[in-house]
Amino acid sequence: DAAAAAAGLRFAGLRSLFFTLPEPLLALAARAFQVAEWDRTHRYCGRCGTPTRDRAGERAKECPACGYVAYPRISPAMMVLVTRGRELLLARAHRFPGAMYSALAGFVEPGETIEDCVRREVREEVGIEVTGITYFASQSWAFPHSLMIAYTAEYAGGELRPDDTEIADARWFTSDALPALPTHVSIARRLIDATLARLAH
Numbered sequence: 001d002a003a004a005a006a007a008g009l010r011f012a013g014l015r016s017l018f019f020t021l022p023e024p025l026l027a028l029a030a031r032a033f034q035v036a037e038w039d040r041t042h043r044y045c046g047r048c049g050t051p052t053r054d055r056a057g058e059r060a061k062e063c064p065a066c067g068y069v070a071y072p073r074i075s076p077a078m079m080v081l082v083t084r085g086r087e088l089l090l091a092r093a094h095r096f097p098g099a100m101y102s103a104l105a106g107f108v109e110p111g112e113t114i115e116d117c118v119r120r121e122v123r124e125e126v127g128i129e130v131t132g133i134t135y136f137a138s139q140s141w142a143f144p145h146s147l148m149i150a151y152t153a154e155y156a157g158g159e160l161r162p163d164d165t166e167i168a169d170a171r172w173f174t175s176d177a178l179p180a181l182p183t184h185v186s187i188a189r190r191l192i193d194a195t196l197a198r199l200a201h
Ligand SMILES: [Zn+2]
Pocket: 045, 046, 047, 048, 049, 050, 063, 064, 065, 066, 067, 068
C-alpha cells in the first residue's frame, strides 16, 4: 500500500485504464492487480494463523507450520442472456448505474456446475425456466477476482417475477426498443450485440 512510484511513473486505478490501455496491456495490468491483491490478503495461514511464505517454483503461499498451501483465488460467475423468439430478457439490478439494463449474472456456489448456476440464478432472479444453455465467451474480471463465463439460453416456461431484493426490473425487449446497455468493454455488451446480430438473420 505504501509503495512509492519510481521517478517519471505514477499509479493509476485499474478501472481508469479501461478506455485508455490496449487490450494486451490491460490484461497484464489486471493480472498484476489480482496477484498483488492476493499477496496482500494471504499473509497469514487461513488454517492456523502463522505468517505464510512464498512457495518455490509456483505462485502459491505456504504455511511453514502446518504446510497449508494457498493459490490465487479465482471466483467463477456466470452471465446469461435469455431469448424468447426475437426478444431478449434484460434486467436492471438495483446496483446498476442509471437506467442501464443487462443480462442476468451471479456467482457459482460450491458444488454447482455452471449450467446448474445458470438455471438457479434465472429461477431466483426472475422466476422462469430456461433450456438450450450455450457457451458464448468468458472474461477475467479483476474486481476482485472473478472469471465471468457467458451463455445464451432459451426461455422454457414460467412468468417473469423479478426478485426485488436484487432486481429492480426485468423485461423482454426487441431490437427496435432497447434500453440503455453496458459499455463495450464488458462481456455483457458483446453477448447482447452478438445475440442481436444472430436474431436479425
Ligand atoms: Zn498453517
